[in-house]
Amino acid sequence: xxxxxxxxxxxKIAKSDIFIHLKCSVIEGNILQYLARQYMQGxxxxxxxxxxxxxxxxxxxxxxxxxxxxxxxxxxGWIHQQSFTPLKISDVTPLELLNTAVGLTxxxxxxxxxxxxxx
Numbered sequence: 532x533x534x535x536x537x538x539x540x541x542x543k544i545a546k547s548d549i550f551i552h553l554k555c556s557v558i559e560g561n562i563l564q565y566l567a568r569q570y571m572q573g574x575x576x577x578x579x580x581x582x583x584x585x586x587x588x589x590x591x592x593x594x595x596x597x598x599x600x601x602x603x604x605x606x607x608g609w610i611h612q613q614s615f616t617p618l619k620i621s622d623v624t625p626l627e628l629l630n631t632a633v634g635l636t637x638x639x640x641x642x643x644x645x646x647x648x649x650x
Contacts, residue, residue, distance in 0.1 A: 533548075533646075534548050535643045538567060539567055539568055552647070553642075555603065556600065558597065559604050562582065562586065562600060563639065566633070566635050567643060576634040577633060578632050579598070582633070583597050598629060601625070602620070605623075606621075610633045611633065611636050
């Protein structure tokens with residue numbers, strides 16, 4: 532659980548123990564850190580609009596620019612999309628993600644718990 536605490540408390544996400552394993556940008560790492568903090572408060576899934584609004588407060592819709600980062604995290608397998616209809620990630624446009632909920636995948640939770648993805 533030291534990896535989890537290190538990830539949650541990292542001021543600079545790139546310096547966290549597992550960042551090198553994530554193969555993502557710092558922005559995407561910050562999104563994962565936010566989702567992990569929400570998970571620790573009992574929120575398994577978070578609405579993308581709320582997530583981006585919290586991390587990138589803007590009255591000019593600048594937070595919409597980060598939808599591509601959400602899509603990339605889905606493609607990397609670190610987060611999953613809650614949907615009643617099965618969707619192929621590659622077919623989903625970033626704007627379609629705005630009003631959906633996302634959460635951490637079991638693979639990411641394992642990485643947080645164990646510090647590695649080794650089986």
